[in-house]
Amino acid sequence: MVISMINLTLYKKEMKQNMLIFLIFVSLTILYGVIVSALFDPVAEGLGWMQIMQETYPEMLDFIGFNVAQFNDYQYFVSGYLYGMLFILFGLIYINILSNRLIYRYLDRGSIVLLLATPNSRTKIIITQIKVLGTYIFALTMSMFLITGGFGAIFNPAYVDFGKLFYLNISFCIMLTFICSVMVLCHCLFEGKLAQGLGIGLPIIFFFMRLVSNLGDNYEIASYFTPFSLFNPMLCINYDALSFVYNGILIALSIVLFGFTLFGFNKRDLSI
Amino acid sequence: MGFIQYYDGEVSIKGLNCKTDQVKIQRFLGYLPGEINFFDDMRGNELIGLIAKMQGLKSLDYSKTLLQYFELNPNMKIKRMSKGMKQKLAIVIAFMGDPDIFIMDEPSSGLDPLMQQKLVNLILEHKKRGKTFFLSSHSFEEVEKTCDRILMIREGRIINDSHVETLKKEQLRKYEVVFAKREDAERFAKQNGGLINKDCFVTVEVLDSFSSLLAQLKDFEIIDISKKNLNLEEIFMKYYGD
Numbered sequence: 291m292v293i294s295m296i297n298l299t300l301y302k303k304e305m306k307q308n309m310l311i312f313l314i315f316v317s318l319t320i321l322y323g324v325i326v327s328a329l330f331d332p333v334a335e336g337l338g339w340m341q342i343m344q345e346t347y348p349e350m351l352d353f354i355g356f357n358v359a360q361f362n363d364y365q366y367f368v369s370g371y372l373y374g375m376l377f378i379l380f381g382l383i384y385i386n387i388l389s390n391r392l393i394y395r396y397l398d399r400g401s402i403v404l405l406l407a408t409p410n411s412r413t414k415i416i417i418t419q420i421k422v423l424g425t426y427i428f429a430l431t432m433s434m435f436l437i438t439g440g441f442g443a444i445f446n447p448a449y450v451d452f453g454k455l456f457y458l459n460i461s462f463c464i465m466l467t468f469i470c471s472v473m474v475l476c477h478c479l480f481e482g483k484l485a486q487g488l489g490i491g492l493p494i495i496f497f498f499m500r501l502v503s504n505l506g507d508n509y510e511i512a513s514y515f516t517p518f519s520l521f522n523p524m525l526c527i528n529y530d531a532l533s534f535v536y537n538g539i540l541i542a543l544s545i546v547l548f549g550f551t552l553f554g555f556n557k558r559d560l561s562i
Numbered sequence: 563m564g565f566i567q568y569y570d571g572e573v574s575i576k577g578l579n580c581k582t583d584q585v586k587i588q589r590f591l592g593y594l595p596g597e598i599n600f601f602d603d604m605r606g607n608e609l610i611g612l613i614a615k616m617q618g619l620k621s622l623d624y625s626k627t628l629l630q631y632f633e634l635n636p637n638m639k640i641k642r643m644s645k646g647m648k649q650k651l652a653i654v655i656a657f658m659g660d661p662d663i664f665i666m667d668e669p670s671s672g673l674d675p676l677m678q679q680k681l682v683n684l685i686l687e688h689k690k691r692g693k694t695f696f697l698s699s700h701s702f703e704e705v706e707k708t709c710d711r712i713l714m715i716r717e718g719r720i721i722n723d724s725h726v727e728t729l730k731k732e733q734l735r736k737y738e739v740v741f742a743k744r745e746d747a748e749r750f751a752k753q754n755g756g757l758i759n760k761d762c763f764v765t766v767e768v769l770d771s772f773s774s775l776l777a778q779l780k781d782f783e784i785i786d787i788s789k790k791n792l793n794l795e796e797i798f799m800k801y802y803g804d
Binding site: 297299300303307399400401403404405406407408409410411412557559560561562 | 563564565566567584585586588589591593595596597599600601603604612613615616617618655667
């Protein structure tokens with residue numbers, strides 16, 4: 291079903307052409323994954339420098355998304371240091387680069403007409419491009435899972451819970467897919483700088499809203515204006531029922547936005 | 563092609579609706595865009611392979627023949643290709659599926675005169691085989707050589723729809739008359755709406771028969787009369803120049 295909705299030739303070409311960027315981001319993930327995994331020391335005597343920082347400047351660390359609830363739990367440790375800010379930023383930048391390369395650039399330059407001058411519908415072409423994005427988002431989050439899980443197992447095998455890490459990364463994948471749907475929608479509906487600006491601007495605004503909402507009760511209202519609130523690593527690690535609800539909401543919103551994208555893309559005038 | 567939405571009327575090719583049957587139409591259509599914007603990261607042969615597969619072509623033989631015909635080496639990155647090379651690549655892509663109908667926007671743009679002639683020959687060869695070409699061009703020579711019927715469009719509306727020969731026959735009735743005296747030239751030009759080019763040369767347009775021109779000239783001392791051949795460009799200017 292999914293195969294028939296995409297053009298396999300185009301899919302393979304795009305997968306091949308975007309492999310290098312994927313490998314660069316996986317390398318970055320490995321770099322940070324190794325560092326954070328190596329820093330985890332569940333039996334450390336006294337406070338580590340990060341604990342000292344967290345106790346001294348909690349608001350600042352909250353603001354930049356470094357928030358570790360338990361320093362002797364690998365899952366909390368990893369999610370606090372990587373999934374609060376770093377991996378989210380990696381994901382945002384990566385999706386934006388991909389969406390630019392796979393959709394915005396083709397529409398802006400007009401090269402999309404070359405693809406549409408073949409016997410393939412607009413829907414099929416755009417679904418193929420979205421499928422490439424989806425594949426790479428899944429691959430990136432699974433790399434994150436394997437890297438954090440793998441290095442954790444090397445350094446502290448007794449503390450790694452692969453099931454929890456897997457669910458954390460699946461939830462993260464769903465979050466990134468939603469962000470992807472926002473970017474793709476902007477790139478398909480709008481033109482020129484507006485498309486590019488909204489494509490990266492909206493997710494960045496969402497991201498900073500999340501950071502602001504971390505600052506405490508006074509700023510909690512910001513959490514209602516960012517979809518990043520629907521990705522809570524702590525809830526995921528504890529398999530909290532609310533995380534399943536959040537994931538369901540994100541999936542539903544993504545489907546709706548991709549639906550708007552298909553509709554808008556089919557109605558859009560193209561360069562000739 | 564389905565690239566632009568239309569809000570009034572209907573567009574169809576071979577009875578197929580351009581809005582709803584776009585995929586079916588593309589099976590027998592070759593398209594050459596006016597602005598060549600390829601995927602710069604690819605090599606020419608990779609692009610040909612990609613589009614051929616997306617078109618469902620089983621063989622690349624004809625594309626190879628076309629590449630040889632246009633003397634194009636496709637084994638280089640598209641971003642390193644010149645405008646002419648990109649144009650040739652686009653022409654190869656438009657022709658390689660051997661479609662029944664071609665839509666071409668400025669097909670000879672960026673080509674050197676030799677390649678322009680080769681393209682004209684290729685179009686004529688395909689026309690002989692029963693193919694149909696919709697050609698949008700500002701090159702009057704190209705239009706004269708390849709087209710049977712011309713539509714002139716101004717501000718989105720058709721202002722002329724004629725066959726090339728009819729258009730030429732209707733319009734190619736200008737003569738250059740050389741008078742012996744300057745004052746005769748001026749008088750004739752004033753009486754008959756002619757245009758004095760230089761000294762005693764007057765260009766005059768004949769609306770009815772040549773004999774009426776001769777009748778008008780009988781009172782003047784004439785040195786020479788010659789037919790002035792108008793090309794399509796001048797005909798075009800008649801419609802557009804104001």
